[in-house]
Amino acid sequence: MNSTVSKILSLVSGLIGLIAIYFLARIIMEGDDAVKESLDLQNSLVSPFVSFARIILIITAVIAIVFSLWNLIRQPKLLKKSLISLAAMAVLLIIAYGMASDAAVTNASGMVIKDGEAGSVSKWVSTGIIYSMILGGIGLAFFLWDFVKGLVTK
Numbered sequence: 001m002n003s004t005v006s007k008i009l010s011l012v013s014g015l016i017g018l019i020a021i022y023f024l025a026r027i028i029m030e031g032d033d034a035v036k037e038s039l040d041l042q043n044s045l046v047s048p049f050v051s052f053a054r055i056i057l058i059i060t061a062v063i064a065i066v067f068s069l070w071n072l073i074r075q076p077k078l079l080k081k082s083l084i085s086l087a088a089m090a091v092l093l094i095i096a097y098g099m100a101s102d103a104a105v106t107n108a109s110g111m112v113i114k115d116g117e118a119g120s121v122s123k124w125v126s127t128g129i130i131y132s133m134i135l136g137g138i139g140l141a142f143f144l145w146d147f148v149k150g151l152v153t154k
Helices: 003-030 032-037 039-074 076-099 120-153
Strands: none
Touching (some): 003 039
């Protein structure tokens, strides 16, 4: 990275940090108890801080996505690998959806919980849980494989 871009990024990071410190100092000066008790004080102190954090998060996400896409467009081999990986993730999602139940969600005594009726929402929640378990299992398998490989090669 050239020094001009590095300096600009350092200045922007410092500016963001100073703005955040300003908001934090305002909250600390008012006191924790005062902020908890007064809704108007929360709106005047905490809401701008949350809005600032939300704006920084959105800007950061947009920049990350744009530069990732730009890098993929510039390097076709990476684009091909990424598309293959997305296809594999889609296949795992389809498998998880096929394994998911669309039955009503019940509590320990077998009664249907509030908003736990059977249907598509229940199916997608179950899909998300199964999908997370599949991905977690794959991640754990690779972690253990790398661990054993590290023990053997040293």
